[in-house]
Amino acid sequence: MTQLQEELRDIIKGTIDGLTSFVESECVPVEQKYREILENEAKLFGEDGRLVPEIREARDEIRKRSAKAGYWSMFAPQSIGGDELPAVAAVYIIEALYRKYGAGHLMIGFSNGFLTSPLMGSFVDGPSHMFAQASEAIKTDIVPSLMAGEKTTCFGATEPDAGSDLWNLKCKARKVGDEWVINGTKQWITNSPYADYAIVFAVTNDEKYAKHNIFESGITCFIVDTKQPGVDTNTIFPIMGHVSSDCGNVIMEDVKVKEEYVLGNVDQGLIAAMSGISEGRLGIASSMVGLAEWALDMSIQYAKERQTFGRPLADRQAIQWMLADSAIEIFHAKYATLRTAELIDEYPKTGRVPIKEISIAKCYAVDICQAVCDRAIQIHGGMGLS
Numbered sequence: 001m002t003q004l005q006e007e008l009r010d011i012i013k014g015t016i017d018g019l020t021s022f023v024e025s026e027c028v029p030v031e032q033k034y035r036e037i038l039e040n041e042a043k044l045f046g047e048d049g050r051l052v053p054e055i056r057e058a059r060d061e062i063r064k065r066s067a068k069a070g071y072w073s074m075f076a077p078q079s080i081g082g083d084e085l086p087a088v089a090a091v092y093i094i095e096a097l098y099r100k101y102g103a104g105h106l107m108i109g110f111s112n113g114f115l116t117s118p119l120m121g122s123f124v125d126g127p128s129h130m131f132a133q134a135s136e137a138i139k140t141d142i143v144p145s146l147m148a149g150e151k152t153t154c155f156g157a158t159e160p161d162a163g164s165d166l167w168n169l170k171c172k173a174r175k176v177g178d179e180w181v182i183n184g185t186k187q188w189i190t191n192s193p194y195a196d197y198a199i200v201f202a203v204t205n206d207e208k209y210a211k212h213n214i215f216e217s218g219i220t221c222f223i224v225d226t227k228q229p230g231v232d233t234n235t236i237f238p239i240m241g242h243v244s245s246d247c248g249n250v251i252m253e254d255v256k257v258k259e260e261y262v263l264g265n266v267d268q269g270l271i272a273a274m275s276g277i278s279e280g281r282l283g284i285a286s287s288m289v290g291l292a293e294w295a296l297d298m299s300i301q302y303a304k305e306r307q308t309f310g311r312p313l314a315d316r317q318a319i320q321w322m323l324a325d326s327a328i329e330i331f332h333a334k335y336a337t338l339r340t341a342e343l344i345d346e347y348p349k350t351g352r353v354p355i356k357e358i359s360i361a362k363c364y365a366v367d368i369c370q371a372v373c374d375r376a377i378q379i380h381g382g383m384g385l386s
């Protein structure tokens with residue numbers, strides 16, 4: 001552990017212990033209660049592609065309880081009432097959660113095509129670092145319900161013609177009196193079927209936008225009430241291997257937003273977008289490390305137990321190589337993610353957001369998680385598919 005990690009040791013350990021107890025008492029029993037529905041996506045999703053009401057309510061309830069217990073907003077900025085745990089702590093906490101519980105728990109983390117967790121708010125559904133720039137009106141009108149886990153958000157940057165290339169946005173906002181009027185379609189938006197507010201990025205200044213300057217981008221970030229006229233969130237995407245997902249469209253036609261509901265400065269919205277995306281990428285890297293560890297732990301256990309041709313699988317060098325490759329990759333991904341988190345935590349001193357390292361850690365952790373899970377499936381033989 002580095003000095004920073006050493007200083008955070010008690011906070012990290014206390015949070016992991018507390019969160020695990022919370023999961024055992026608040027999430028696991030709910031999973032057991034609804035097991036029949038959770039294991040059958042034909043029962044899990046309604047005809048509209050949304051979760052059936054009882055599962056949705058159960059997730060909402062866990063979120064509110066997690067907020068009360070202090071976990072939902074533990075990474076949110078202190079300026080809006082969060083704990084603002086450092087990025088290094090976030091890596092350890094998220095990793096520990098996914099290492100212990102693994103995949104397939106809709107009441108805990110990623111599962112059934114859902115990217116959101118009811119336990120911990122992130123930039124795609126809750127009070128995130130983007131809200132450090134919140135106006136007084138946003139803090140008064142919107143933040144309290146987000147912090148309490150009563151309402152959720154979604155993050156709307158991507159469009160049909162603009163994904164990697166955010167310099168091709170078609171969504172526009174124009175000022176009419178003291179309001180903004182937004183028109184455009186956001187696509188692939190996580191949590192859009194459930195979000196009460198969409199954080200939407202729209203072009204507000206064509207001249208600045210044409211210059212491709214990230215700091216003065218001509219893009220503005222708005223908080224849009226998804227229940228107001230002109231907003232349609234009814235298109236939900238089924239994703240590979242699943243009946244539905246929590247990703248969909250946010251279609252806006254002449255949607256009005258008060259000027260106080262601009263998040264950050266007008267024409268400087270790309271900074272907020274990058275802050276959200278960076279937070280999300282680090283979270284994904286951490287969860288992928290945890291998932292890979294979960295898969296490796298199970299592989300080691302199974303290799304010791306499973307006998308073929310009179311000896312445990314673990315005795316065979318071909319299996320040992322697979323386990324070793326997985327351990328090597330996890331080690332690299334974990335320490336790349338932790339070092340990246342330290343660079344983020346050093347921002348007040350250095351003034352540098354480590355965008356490059358965040359992208360490397362996320363990309364690498366996802367890649368190795370896939371490789372480790374693939375080896376885990378091989379080691380488990382036919383059982384690997386069950």
Ligand SMILES: Cc1cc2nc3c(=O)[nH]c(=O)nc-3n(C[C@H](O)[C@H](O)[C@H](O)COP(=O)(O)OP(=O)(O)OC[C@H]3O[C@@H](n4cnc5c(N)ncnc54)[C@H](O)[C@@H]3O)c2cc1C
Binds near residue numbers: 115247
């Ligand atoms: C499950 C899921 C959840 C998502 N959630 C959200 C969300 O909450 N909010 C949100 O705003 N967006 C979300 N997205 C959208 C995501 O951010 C985009 O899919 C991503 O930015 C890529 O954009 P695209 O799909 O348009 O692909 P494209 O940009 O069209 O890219 C297609 C392929 O070309 C490659 N490529 C692109 N440009 C180049 C280049 N210059 N040189 C070489 N190769 C290139 C890409 O790497 C990719 O492989 C989500 C997507 C998924 C799959």
